[in-house]
Amino acid sequence: MIYARQTGASFFATLFVVLSVGFFMTVAFKLFTPYWDHKTISSVVKATSEDREELARPLAQIRTNINRKFQINQVALPDRDALKITDQAGILTFHLQYEVRVPMFFNVDAVVKFEETYEGRRP
Template identity: 30%
Template sequence: MQTKQRGITLIGFIIVMAVVGFFAYLAMRLVPVYVEYYNVVSAMKGVAAEPGVANMEPNRVRDLLDRRFNIGYVESVKREHIKITRDSSGYRLNVKYEVRGPLFYNLDFVASFDRTVDLTRGGGG
């Protein structure tokens, strides 16, 4: 009586592990960038929720945002990436930046982020 063997061959197992390893490596490179972006969005929402933020000077708002970035370990956003423009209901806070990181030998990834929050007289964003 002949039994049918089941399972994966060694070559098949190596190929599966290579694919899993590739995506794990990709995740290790990209996840920190998106975690940092989440911290940027959280800091922006926190500044928008500050009482009286719509009446503050733009430099004061930048300082509040810088402090929150320091607490959240945000290193990719520099002061020149932060734009504060006057609006009829207060200010608009815009953070636009790019993160470039190595992937493989001469292959890099670029992630672009652009987020705007309204700093209104009513508070919140």
């Protein structure tokens, strides 16, 4: 009878797998927040661009209402210029463009860029 010798993963192979999984999980957890915040921000802007009652208001009032909704949802844009609202011939354009810098490890940062445009027609 010939017996086959059973072997398993070595210590170093197991250590490599654990470190790799840990690295990718750390990156995923750090990048989750900017993407989740952007999802909330874009849903607020999209809802505003589809709300006929909101589109009938002056631009300053629309911006104030959007900022109020951001505050309620506990999100913020990096700066005021990240959301530009323009009115051309009764068509409001909401241009959302910004980037978020996330510190990863030591002096390494990840930069996440977002850019979207929504349009709404004044009633």
